[in-house]
Amino acid sequence: MPMTKMYQDRLTNLPNRRFLEIFGMEEVAKLRLAKKQPVCMTLNIASMSVYSNLYGLKKGDQLLRELSELLVSEIKEGHVYYNKDDRFLILTVAEGIDEKIKEIHEKFVNLAKNEAVDLQFGLYQILDDDQNIMMITQRANQAMKEIGLDRRVYVKKYDQAVEEDLEESYFLNNFSRAMTEGWLTAYFQPICSAKDGKTASYEALARWQDPEKGLVSPAAFIPVIEKHYLTYYLDMYMLWEVVAKLRQWKEWGLDLKPVSVNLAHEDFEMPNLVKKINDLVTGAGLSWSLIKIEITEWDLSNNTSRLKEQIDQLRSYGFEVWRDDFGSGYSSLNTLNDYSFDLVKIDMVFVRHLDDGQLNRLLIPEITKVAHKLGLKVLAEGVEKEEQRYFLREAGCDLLQGFLFSKPVELDENQQVIS
Numbered sequence: 238m239p240m241t242k243m244y245q246d247r248l249t250n251l252p253n254r255r256f257l258e259i260f261g262m263e264e265v266a267k268l269r270l271a272k273k274q275p276v277c278m279t280l281n282i283a284s285m286s287v288y289s290n291l292y293g294l295k296k297g298d299q300l301l302r303e304l305s306e307l308l309v310s311e312i313k314e315g316h317v318y319y320n321k322d323d324r325f326l327i328l329t330v331a332e333g334i335d336e337k338i339k340e341i342h343e344k345f346v347n348l349a350k351n352e353a354v355d356l357q358f359g360l361y362q363i364l365d366d367d368q369n370i371m372m373i374t375q376r377a378n379q380a381m382k383e384i385g386l387d388r389r390v391y392v393k394k395y396d397q398a399v400e401e402d403l404e405e406s407y408f409l410n411n412f413s414r415a416m417t418e419g420w421l422t423a424y425f426q427p428i429c430s431a432k433d434g435k436t437a438s439y440e441a442l443a444r445w446q447d448p449e450k451g452l453v454s455p456a457a458f459i460p461v462i463e464k465h466y467l468t469y470y471l472d473m474y475m476l477w478e479v480v481a482k483l484r485q486w487k488e489w490g491l492d493l494k495p496v497s498v499n500l501a502h503e504d505f506e507m508p509n510l511v512k513k514i515n516d517l518v519t520g521a522g523l524s525w526s527l528i529k530i531e532i533t534e535w536d537l538s539n540n541t542s543r544l545k546e547q548i549d550q551l552r553s554y555g556f557e558v559w560r561d562d563f564g565s566g567y568s569s570l571n572t573l574n575d576y577s578f579d580l581v582k583i584d585m586v587f588v589r590h591l592d593d594g595q596l597n598r599l600l601i602p603e604i605t606k607v608a609h610k611l612g613l614k615v616l617a618e619g620v621e622k623e624e625q626r627y628f629l630r631e632a633g634c635d636l637l638q639g640f641l642f643s644k645p646v647e648l649d650e651n652q653q654v655i656s
Contacts, residue, residue: 246319248298249305257318257326261370264316264328265363273314274331275363277377278338280308280356283388285323288354303348304356311341326374331362338392357384358392379403408445408461416474420446423478424645425496428616428638431630438495438529440638441479442645443471468501475499476517479528484521485650497529497559505543511550518556525555531582533561548576559616564604573611581608583634585619591628598628605633 244256252260268275282288282304289297301323308317308325315329329337338358345356359381367373380395415421425439445453462471479496486493504510518528530551548558557579560572564584573581583604587597605615617629620639629637646654 249302249319251305251309251317251319251325253318254320257320257374258370261318261328261373262368265367265370265373268315268328268330269365271314275315276329276331276334277361277363277373278327278329278334279320279359279374279377279381280304280325280327280341281359281381282323283355283357284353288349291353300349300354304345307341307344307348311337311344320374326377334360342391355388355391357381359384359395360392361395404457405461405464408458409465412462412467412470415445415447416470420448421471421474421478422446422647423475423482425648426638426645427643428497428636429642431617431626431634431637434626434637434642436494436642437636438497440497440531440645441475441499443475444645444647463501466503469504469507472498472500472504473513476514476528480517480521480523482648483523483527486652487523489650491652493527495527495529495557497531499531499533499561501533502544505547511547511554514551514556515554526557529557529559529580531559531561545576548578552577552579560613564600570607573607573613578613580614580616580636582638583615583617585639588617588619588621588625588629588639591625601629601634602632609633 244252244259246253265275282300285297285300288300305317305319305325308327312327312329315327318326318328320326338360342356342358359377359379361373361377361380363373376395380393383393383396384390411420422444423441424444425441427436428438428440429435430437443455443459445455445458447453462468476498479498483493483496514528514530515525518525532548551558558577559580559582560576560578561582562584563581564587581604583601587601591597591601601617608615614635615633616636616638617634618638620626620629620637620641622641625639626637626641648654
């Protein structure tokens with residue numbers, strides 16, 4: 238592994254942060270190959286500024302060099318890195334790590350010879366599926382931050398529950414900003430004709446492009462928004478995003494495809510929802526047929542009696558209303574009787590387990606027959622294989638959606654995929 242000056246810290250002669258970012262996972266891989274449990278450990282000299290003010294910057298630099306020499310001498314397996322400022326990072330093995338931390342801490346106390354400074358440790362046990370060195374170091378850092386100003390504690394181990402609480406707070410605190418600054422954006426997944434595979438429409442899906450975290454999984458932020466009853470604001474934002482995109486495409490003279498958007502049961506509890514949707518679409522000069530409204534069975538089972546009236550009102554304007562996740566619960570057939578829909582989306586669980594016995598292969602054609610007799614179109618989601626596509630087409634499905642055709646993508650003003 239090359240060690241040039243660009244990868245080396247000038248003060249401590251240790252590999253620097255850039256080296257860690259590029260080669261860190263190689264070190265983790267070596268430890269895994271050696272059948273050792275890898276851990277990531279961050280170290281911070283607490284109150285280093287106080288020490289430098291008391292003894293001067295040269296003395297402070299000397300302490301950093303002496304600590305780096307101590308760490309290199311103590312860590313027999315793995316690697317020591319200089320992170321930044323007064324922080325170090327170690328990739329090593331889990332075996333005996335508690336004793337090793339205690340030993341390093343005691344030697345540092347003797348080294349510093351001053352009660353103004355102390356050494357703090359954050360420890361993260363690297364999991365088998367961890368493949369991102371920056372995520373690994375972030376979790377070790379997060380553990381260390383939990384120490385705070387408590388001088389009685391000098392080591393903390395990563396706690397998933399703590400990070401989940403912090404992550405939840407992050408999404409809550411930044412939700413409004415994410416909408417204002419465009420971190421939240423619409424991705425589009427094609428919905429294709431079962432007959433020829435051509436794109437018939439799109440489904441709009443929310444994605445969070447964070448300036449620090451990068452592209453955030455919906456599984457991370459959507460549950461937080463739902464938990465705190467903010468779904469209405471996200472759904473209205475997404476509808477606005479879709480309408481703005483369609484209007485832009487129309488101005489460019491592009492061939493417009495309908496887009497389906499998801500609404501939750503709490504959306505329908507807000508006053509004048511249907512009017513707001515209609516005013517937004519017509520105000521943009523768009524046809525009602527370009528917007529499809531998707532509602533899940535869960536949302537149907539958790540709503541008031543006003544929902545049927547609102548669905549009928551949406552359809553009277555010209556909006557199609559789609560029944561999402563059909564078959565995911567016990568009341569699927571009842572919802573077809575109680576509400577008026579234009580399309581049912583067969584839940585992806587049916588497609589995913591198509592070959593787990595004969596049940597799903599028997600159910601899907603029957604669902605399709607019943608839907609067609611009721612005048613409904615049928616869409617199957619979660620299609621990933623050609624054999625699934627062939628079966629669903631033969632079973633009578635009108636539309637298909639899934640990774641076989643495309644994952645959700647970001648589209649520019651020319652309807653081109655943004656790579």
